[in-house]
Amino acid sequence: GDSVTQMEGPVTLSEEAFLTINCTYTATGYPSLFWYVQYPGEGLQLLLKATKADDKGSNKGFEATYRKETTSFHLEKGSVQVSDSAVYFCALSPNQAGTALIFGKGTTLSVSS
Amino acid sequence: EAGVAQSPRYKIIEKRQSVAFWCNPISGHATLYWYQQILGQGPKLLIQFQNNGVVDDSQLPKDRFSAERLKGVDSTLKIQPAKLEDSAVYLCASSPPGEKLFFGSGTQLSVL
Numbered sequence: 001g002d003s004v005t006q007m008e009g010p011v012t013l014s015e016e017a018f019l020t021i022n023c024t025y026t027a028t029g030y031p032s033l034f035w036y037v038q039y040p041g042e043g044l045q046l047l048l049k050a051t052k053a054d055d056k057g058s059n060k061g062f063e064a065t066y067r068k069e070t071t072s073f074h075l076e077k078g079s080v081q082v083s084d085s086a087v088y089f090c091a092l093s094p095n096q097a098g099t100a101l102i103f104g105k106g107t108t109l110s111v112s113s
Numbered sequence: 114e115a116g117v118a119q120s121p122r123y124k125i126i127e128k129r130q131s132v133a134f135w136c137n138p139i140s141g142h143a144t145l146y147w148y149q150q151i152l153g154q155g156p157k158l159l160i161q162f163q164n165n166g167v168v169d170d171s172q173l174p175k176d177r178f179s180a181e182r183l184k185g186v187d188s189t190l191k192i193q194p195a196k197l198e199d200s201a202v203y204l205c206a207s208s209p210p211g212e213k214l215f216f217g218s219g220t221q222l223s224v225l
Contacts, residue, residue: 004155034213041218042218043116043117043204043216043217043218043219044156044204044206044214044216045216046213046214049213089155089156091155100146100158100161100168100169101156101158101214102158103155103156103157104155105153105154105155106153106154106155
């Protein structure tokens with residue numbers, strides 16, 4: 001069945017460092033891809049999404065490009081801040097409507113000043 | 114706008130007891146989801162409602178879990194009897210048709 005695999009954490013970085021969190025997926029058809037973020041004590045929030053191959057999602061300085069040839073959707077940010085410390089989840093939706101999300105296990109990011 | 118409301122925030126019970134969680138979605142959102150998030154894992158879909166009808170409950174352990182959506186608005190998820198492995202955060206989410214999901218803060222369940 002469809003699945004998402006994320007790099008294991010925790011990821012520990014200093015402020016202003018470059019961030020990459022790897023995500024690969026297995027799916028039949030043409031899924032939509034998402035990154036969700038969970039800040040301490042808060043609910044999951046959509047960070048960015050891409051609905052077709054070569055689309056780039058971006059928000060708050062984060063970017064991810066839908067790569068069909070490598071079945072990947074890696075999350076990147078050029079300069080992380082302490083406030084980016086959170087758990088990041090890669091997810092896919094097997095259809096284009098963005099429902100019935102399948103999540104990866106999550107990657108914890110800790111940024112120190 | 115008001116977000117997805119869930120209660121209680123925390124619940125501690127002993128195994129074999131029953132427990133219920135409540136969710137109030139964002140007004141006007143037709144689709145409602147219950148996810149289970151075990152520590153160290155990503156959320157797993159338990160059940161999806163469209164209005165008050167079930168769209169997908171294939172991963173709901175129906176021998177002990179049940180869920181209903183009252184009049185297509187609020188929803189209740191029940192576990193009876195609880196097992197140790199049910200310890201998790203139970204997340205409710207809602208969405209308008211075909212749009213992104215909005216998540217509540219979850220109910221953290223500990224089964225002792």
